[in-house]
Amino acid sequence: MTAPIEIRLGSPAQLFNTLDPTPFREGDLATEAEEYILDWAGELPPKAPLAIVLHLPPAEAATPAAAALPTAVTGHFARRAEAATRDLRRNFREGRTALAVGLAILAACLGIALLLTPEGEARGLARFVQESFVIVGWVALWKPAEILLYDWLPIARKRALFRRLAAAPVRIAAD
Template sequence: MADIHLRLQSLEQLYDTFDPAPFPDKALDRRVEAYLVESAGEHGHAEPVTLVLHGTPLIEKSLGDIGDAIHAHFALASAQAERRHRRRSRVGRIAMLAGLATLGGVLVLRHWLAMAPPPLGEVLSEGLLILAWVALWRPIETIGFDSWESRIERGILRKLAQAPLRWHADACKPMPAS
Protein backbone atom coordinates (compact mmCIF):
# COMPACT_ATOMS: atom_id res chain seq x y z
CA MET A 1 0.00 0.00 0.00
CA ALA A 2 1.39 3.39 -1.00
CA ASP A 3 1.21 6.45 1.21
CA ILE A 4 0.43 9.92 -0.08
CA HIS A 5 1.48 12.54 2.46
CA LEU A 6 -0.41 15.80 2.76
CA ARG A 7 0.75 18.47 5.23
CA LEU A 8 -1.73 21.11 6.37
CA GLN A 9 -1.27 24.09 8.64
CA SER A 10 -4.93 25.11 8.41
CA LEU A 11 -8.19 23.82 6.94
CA GLU A 12 -8.24 26.70 4.48
CA GLN A 13 -5.31 25.13 2.62
CA LEU A 14 -7.44 22.11 1.76
CA TYR A 15 -10.53 23.82 0.41
CA ASP A 16 -11.25 26.08 -2.56
CA THR A 17 -11.61 29.59 -1.12
CA PHE A 18 -14.05 30.64 -3.89
CA ASP A 19 -16.56 27.89 -3.02
CA PRO A 20 -19.28 29.44 -0.79
CA ALA A 21 -20.39 26.08 0.69
CA PRO A 22 -19.72 25.30 4.36
CA PHE A 23 -16.39 23.56 5.10
CA PRO A 24 -17.25 19.88 4.80
CA ASP A 25 -19.10 20.48 1.51
CA LYS A 26 -16.53 22.77 -0.11
CA ALA A 27 -14.63 21.67 -3.19
CA LEU A 28 -10.97 20.84 -2.69
CA ASP A 29 -8.37 23.40 -3.66
CA ARG A 30 -7.22 22.75 -7.25
CA ARG A 31 -3.59 22.46 -6.18
CA VAL A 32 -4.45 19.89 -3.51
CA GLU A 33 -6.55 17.93 -6.01
CA ALA A 34 -3.79 18.03 -8.63
CA TYR A 35 -1.21 16.90 -6.07
CA LEU A 36 -3.34 13.98 -4.89
CA VAL A 37 -4.20 12.85 -8.44
CA GLU A 38 -0.58 13.14 -9.58
CA SER A 39 0.69 11.28 -6.50
CA ALA A 40 -1.88 8.49 -6.86
CA GLY A 41 -1.00 8.20 -10.56
CA GLU A 42 2.64 7.48 -9.71
CA HIS A 43 1.63 4.14 -8.21
CA GLY A 44 0.33 1.12 -10.09
CA HIS A 45 -3.37 1.08 -10.87
CA ALA A 46 -3.91 -1.97 -8.67
CA GLU A 47 -1.87 -0.61 -5.75
CA PRO A 48 -4.12 0.89 -3.06
CA VAL A 49 -3.16 4.23 -1.54
CA THR A 50 -3.52 5.70 1.92
CA LEU A 51 -3.72 9.43 2.50
CA VAL A 52 -1.48 10.39 5.41
CA LEU A 53 -2.47 13.76 6.81
CA HIS A 54 0.13 15.74 8.74
CA GLY A 55 -0.83 18.79 10.73
CA THR A 56 -1.59 20.42 13.99
CA PRO A 57 -3.85 18.97 16.71
CA LEU A 58 -6.44 21.57 15.67
CA ILE A 59 -6.70 19.92 12.27
CA GLU A 60 -6.92 16.47 13.85
CA LYS A 61 -10.29 17.47 15.34
CA SER A 62 -11.65 17.88 11.80
CA LEU A 63 -10.19 14.62 10.49
CA GLY A 64 -13.62 13.05 9.90
CA ASP A 65 -14.83 16.07 7.94
CA ILE A 66 -11.59 16.18 5.95
CA GLY A 67 -11.90 12.49 5.03
CA ASP A 68 -15.55 12.96 4.06
CA ALA A 69 -14.67 16.02 1.95
CA ILE A 70 -11.83 14.27 0.12
CA HIS A 71 -13.90 11.14 -0.53
CA ALA A 72 -16.94 13.13 -1.68
CA HIS A 73 -14.80 15.34 -3.92
CA PHE A 74 -13.18 12.40 -5.70
CA ALA A 75 -16.44 10.41 -5.87
CA LEU A 76 -18.00 13.37 -7.68
CA ALA A 77 -14.93 13.75 -9.92
CA SER A 78 -15.07 10.02 -10.70
CA ALA A 79 -18.77 10.23 -11.63
CA GLN A 80 -18.07 13.24 -13.86
CA ALA A 81 -15.16 11.44 -15.54
CA GLU A 82 -17.40 8.41 -16.13
CA ARG A 83 -20.04 10.62 -17.79
CA ARG A 84 -17.36 12.29 -19.95
CA HIS A 85 -16.06 8.86 -20.97
CA ARG A 86 -19.53 7.62 -21.96
CA ARG A 87 -20.19 10.82 -23.93
CA ARG A 88 -16.81 10.59 -25.73
CA SER A 89 -17.39 6.92 -26.49
CA ARG A 90 -20.80 7.71 -27.95
CA VAL A 91 -19.38 10.55 -30.05
CA GLY A 92 -16.47 8.30 -31.09
CA ARG A 93 -18.84 5.59 -32.31
CA ILE A 94 -20.91 8.10 -34.28
CA ALA A 95 -17.73 9.61 -35.74
CA MET A 96 -16.52 6.11 -36.67
CA LEU A 97 -19.76 5.48 -38.57
CA ALA A 98 -19.36 8.84 -40.35
CA GLY A 99 -15.72 8.02 -41.14
CA LEU A 100 -16.62 4.60 -42.52
CA ALA A 101 -19.39 6.16 -44.62
CA THR A 102 -16.85 8.69 -45.92
CA LEU A 103 -14.43 5.87 -46.73
CA GLY A 104 -17.16 3.97 -48.61
CA GLY A 105 -18.12 7.08 -50.57
CA VAL A 106 -14.50 7.80 -51.40
CA LEU A 107 -13.91 4.26 -52.64
CA VAL A 108 -16.92 4.57 -54.95
CA LEU A 109 -15.70 7.96 -56.22
CA ARG A 110 -12.17 6.60 -56.76
CA HIS A 111 -13.59 3.80 -58.87
CA TRP A 112 -15.49 6.36 -60.92
CA LEU A 113 -12.39 8.63 -61.19
CA ALA A 114 -10.37 5.74 -62.62
CA MET A 115 -12.05 6.57 -65.93
CA ALA A 116 -10.88 10.21 -65.80
CA PRO A 117 -7.79 11.35 -67.74
CA PRO A 118 -4.57 10.18 -65.97
CA PRO A 119 -2.99 13.24 -64.34
CA LEU A 120 -6.21 14.82 -63.04
CA GLY A 121 -7.93 11.52 -62.17
CA GLU A 122 -4.91 10.21 -60.23
CA VAL A 123 -4.48 13.43 -58.23
CA LEU A 124 -8.18 13.58 -57.31
CA SER A 125 -8.22 9.87 -56.50
CA GLU A 126 -5.26 10.14 -54.12
CA GLY A 127 -6.69 13.31 -52.55
CA LEU A 128 -9.96 11.53 -51.84
CA LEU A 129 -8.13 8.59 -50.27
CA ILE A 130 -6.26 10.98 -47.96
CA LEU A 131 -9.60 12.61 -47.07
CA ALA A 132 -11.03 9.22 -46.13
CA TRP A 133 -8.12 8.39 -43.83
CA VAL A 134 -8.30 11.82 -42.22
CA ALA A 135 -12.03 11.25 -41.61
CA LEU A 136 -11.15 8.02 -39.77
CA TRP A 137 -8.24 9.46 -37.76
CA ARG A 138 -10.15 11.10 -34.91
CA PRO A 139 -12.60 8.22 -34.33
CA ILE A 140 -9.71 5.75 -34.17
CA GLU A 141 -7.86 8.05 -31.76
CA THR A 142 -10.96 8.50 -29.59
CA ILE A 143 -11.95 4.85 -29.47
CA GLY A 144 -8.46 3.39 -29.33
CA PHE A 145 -6.24 5.75 -27.40
CA ASP A 146 -8.35 8.29 -25.51
CA SER A 147 -10.42 5.55 -23.90
CA TRP A 148 -7.25 3.97 -22.53
CA GLU A 149 -6.15 7.26 -20.95
CA SER A 150 -9.67 7.83 -19.66
CA ARG A 151 -9.72 4.40 -18.01
CA ILE A 152 -6.51 5.25 -16.13
CA GLU A 153 -7.90 8.63 -14.99
CA ARG A 154 -11.17 7.08 -13.80
CA GLY A 155 -9.26 4.41 -11.88
CA ILE A 156 -7.16 7.02 -10.08
CA LEU A 157 -10.25 9.03 -9.12
CA ARG A 158 -12.04 5.90 -7.84
CA LYS A 159 -8.95 4.95 -5.85
CA LEU A 160 -8.84 8.40 -4.20
CA ALA A 161 -12.59 8.34 -3.50
CA GLN A 162 -12.05 5.22 -1.38
CA ALA A 163 -8.57 5.87 0.05
CA PRO A 164 -8.35 5.49 3.81
CA LEU A 165 -7.14 8.51 5.73
CA ARG A 166 -4.49 8.23 8.44
CA TRP A 167 -3.45 10.96 10.87
CA HIS A 168 0.14 11.79 11.71
CA ALA A 169 0.69 14.56 14.27
CA ASP A 170 3.43 17.05 13.48
CA ALA A 171 6.20 17.46 16.00
CA CYS A 172 6.37 21.21 15.39
CA LYS A 173 4.11 23.65 17.20
CA PRO A 174 1.45 25.54 15.26
CA MET A 175 2.33 29.07 14.26
CA PRO A 176 0.69 31.77 16.40
CA ALA A 177 -2.12 33.67 14.75
CA SER A 178 -1.19 37.25 13.86
Protein backbone atom coordinates (compact mmCIF):
# COMPACT_ATOMS: atom_id res chain seq x y z
CA MET A 1 0.00 0.00 0.00
CA THR A 2 1.32 3.43 -0.94
CA ALA A 3 1.89 5.90 1.88
CA PRO A 4 0.72 9.34 0.72
CA ILE A 5 2.36 12.57 1.78
CA GLU A 6 -0.32 15.21 1.36
CA ILE A 7 0.28 18.95 1.06
CA ARG A 8 -2.36 21.64 0.70
CA LEU A 9 -1.30 24.65 -1.36
CA GLY A 10 -2.97 27.86 -2.43
CA SER A 11 -0.87 28.04 -5.59
CA PRO A 12 2.01 26.11 -7.21
CA ALA A 13 4.43 28.94 -6.40
CA GLN A 14 3.87 28.33 -2.69
CA LEU A 15 5.88 25.12 -2.97
CA PHE A 16 9.06 26.84 -4.20
CA ASN A 17 11.74 29.10 -2.84
CA THR A 18 10.61 32.58 -3.88
CA LEU A 19 14.22 33.84 -4.10
CA ASP A 20 15.14 31.17 -6.66
CA PRO A 21 14.92 32.69 -10.16
CA THR A 22 14.94 29.34 -12.00
CA PRO A 23 11.73 27.93 -13.52
CA PHE A 24 9.58 25.61 -11.40
CA ARG A 25 10.84 22.42 -13.00
CA GLU A 26 14.44 23.28 -12.01
CA GLY A 27 13.88 25.32 -8.86
CA ASP A 28 14.43 24.43 -5.24
CA LEU A 29 11.50 23.65 -3.01
CA ALA A 30 10.83 26.08 -0.20
CA THR A 31 12.68 25.03 2.92
CA GLU A 32 9.44 24.60 4.87
CA ALA A 33 7.91 22.44 2.12
CA GLU A 34 11.00 20.25 1.87
CA GLU A 35 11.19 19.82 5.65
CA TYR A 36 7.50 18.92 5.79
CA ILE A 37 7.91 16.27 3.07
CA LEU A 38 11.11 14.89 4.66
CA ASP A 39 9.50 14.74 8.11
CA TRP A 40 6.48 12.86 6.79
CA ALA A 41 8.59 10.50 4.70
CA GLY A 42 10.91 9.87 7.64
CA GLU A 43 7.95 8.86 9.82
CA LEU A 44 6.74 6.25 7.33
CA PRO A 45 8.10 2.70 7.21
CA PRO A 46 11.40 2.62 5.28
CA LYS A 47 10.16 0.06 2.74
CA ALA A 48 6.72 1.60 2.17
CA PRO A 49 6.27 3.04 -1.33
CA LEU A 50 5.65 6.77 -1.18
CA ALA A 51 3.36 9.08 -3.12
CA ILE A 52 3.13 12.84 -2.90
CA VAL A 53 -0.30 14.41 -3.30
CA LEU A 54 -0.43 18.17 -3.87
CA HIS A 55 -3.88 19.62 -3.15
CA LEU A 56 -4.61 22.82 -5.09
CA PRO A 57 -7.73 24.91 -5.65
CA PRO A 58 -9.44 23.81 -8.91
CA ALA A 59 -8.49 26.99 -10.77
CA GLU A 60 -4.80 26.59 -9.79
CA ALA A 61 -4.75 22.84 -10.50
CA ALA A 62 -5.59 23.52 -14.15
CA THR A 63 -2.63 25.88 -14.76
CA PRO A 64 0.58 24.99 -16.65
CA ALA A 65 2.53 25.70 -13.45
CA ALA A 66 0.56 22.97 -11.66
CA ALA A 67 1.23 20.55 -14.53
CA ALA A 68 4.97 21.14 -14.04
CA LEU A 69 4.86 20.34 -10.30
CA PRO A 70 5.38 16.54 -10.50
CA THR A 71 8.55 16.95 -12.57
CA ALA A 72 9.76 19.77 -10.36
CA VAL A 73 9.25 17.85 -7.11
CA THR A 74 10.85 14.61 -8.29
CA GLY A 75 13.66 16.57 -9.94
CA HIS A 76 14.33 18.46 -6.72
CA PHE A 77 14.72 15.25 -4.72
CA ALA A 78 16.81 13.64 -7.46
CA ARG A 79 19.19 16.63 -7.26
CA ARG A 80 19.28 16.32 -3.47
CA ALA A 81 20.11 12.60 -3.80
CA GLU A 82 22.97 13.47 -6.18
CA ALA A 83 24.23 16.08 -3.70
CA ALA A 84 24.09 13.49 -0.90
CA THR A 85 26.11 11.09 -3.08
CA ARG A 86 28.74 13.81 -3.54
CA ASP A 87 28.72 14.43 0.22
CA LEU A 88 29.23 10.72 0.82
CA ARG A 89 32.19 10.62 -1.57
CA ARG A 90 33.66 13.71 0.07
CA ASN A 91 33.20 12.14 3.50
CA PHE A 92 35.07 8.97 2.51
CA ARG A 93 37.80 10.99 0.77
CA GLU A 94 38.30 13.04 3.95
CA GLY A 95 38.24 9.82 5.97
CA ARG A 96 40.96 8.23 3.85
CA THR A 97 43.10 11.37 4.13
CA ALA A 98 42.56 11.54 7.88
CA LEU A 99 43.40 7.83 8.15
CA ALA A 100 46.68 8.30 6.27
CA VAL A 101 47.61 11.25 8.51
CA GLY A 102 46.52 9.36 11.64
CA LEU A 103 48.55 6.28 10.73
CA ALA A 104 51.61 8.43 10.01
CA ILE A 105 51.25 10.15 13.38
CA LEU A 106 50.73 6.80 15.12
CA ALA A 107 53.86 5.36 13.47
CA ALA A 108 55.89 8.45 14.41
CA CYS A 109 54.64 8.40 18.00
CA LEU A 110 55.30 4.68 18.42
CA GLY A 111 58.77 5.17 16.90
CA ILE A 112 59.54 8.00 19.32
CA ALA A 113 58.22 5.93 22.24
CA LEU A 114 60.54 3.07 21.26
CA LEU A 115 63.51 5.43 20.90
CA LEU A 116 62.96 6.70 24.44
CA THR A 117 63.57 3.24 25.86
CA PRO A 118 66.35 1.60 23.86
CA GLU A 119 66.96 -1.05 26.47
CA GLY A 120 63.28 -1.92 26.60
CA GLU A 121 62.47 -0.90 30.17
CA ALA A 122 61.44 2.63 30.99
CA ARG A 123 61.01 4.01 34.49
CA GLY A 124 59.57 7.13 35.98
CA LEU A 125 59.45 10.15 33.69
CA ALA A 126 60.71 8.19 30.67
CA ARG A 127 57.80 5.74 31.07
CA PHE A 128 55.33 8.65 31.37
CA VAL A 129 56.65 10.29 28.18
CA GLN A 130 56.69 6.96 26.36
CA GLU A 131 53.05 6.19 27.24
CA SER A 132 52.05 9.76 26.36
CA PHE A 133 53.39 9.30 22.84
CA VAL A 134 51.57 5.99 22.51
CA ILE A 135 48.29 7.61 23.62
CA VAL A 136 48.75 10.59 21.28
CA GLY A 137 49.39 8.16 18.42
CA TRP A 138 46.17 6.26 19.06
CA VAL A 139 44.17 9.47 19.57
CA ALA A 140 45.34 10.56 16.10
CA LEU A 141 43.20 7.71 14.74
CA TRP A 142 40.08 8.94 16.53
CA LYS A 143 38.83 11.27 13.79
CA PRO A 144 39.44 8.85 10.90
CA ALA A 145 37.62 6.14 12.82
CA GLU A 146 34.72 8.50 13.50
CA ILE A 147 34.50 9.56 9.85
CA LEU A 148 34.85 6.09 8.35
CA LEU A 149 32.73 4.22 10.87
CA TYR A 150 29.95 6.63 11.83
CA ASP A 151 29.74 9.93 9.92
CA TRP A 152 28.67 8.36 6.63
CA LEU A 153 25.56 6.66 8.02
CA PRO A 154 23.32 9.77 8.33
CA ILE A 155 24.36 10.90 4.85
CA ALA A 156 23.54 7.48 3.38
CA ARG A 157 20.16 7.43 5.14
CA LYS A 158 19.34 10.90 3.85
CA ARG A 159 20.37 9.87 0.33
CA ALA A 160 18.11 6.81 0.50
CA LEU A 161 15.20 9.02 1.59
CA PHE A 162 15.88 11.50 -1.23
CA ARG A 163 15.98 8.63 -3.71
CA ARG A 164 12.66 7.29 -2.43
CA LEU A 165 11.11 10.72 -2.77
CA ALA A 166 12.57 11.19 -6.26
CA ALA A 167 10.96 7.91 -7.29
CA ALA A 168 7.61 8.71 -5.64
CA PRO A 169 4.74 9.55 -7.97
CA VAL A 170 3.47 13.10 -7.54
CA ARG A 171 -0.21 13.70 -8.11
CA ILE A 172 -2.14 16.96 -8.33
CA ALA A 173 -5.54 16.91 -6.62
CA ALA A 174 -8.03 19.70 -7.31
CA ASP A 175 -9.89 20.42 -4.07
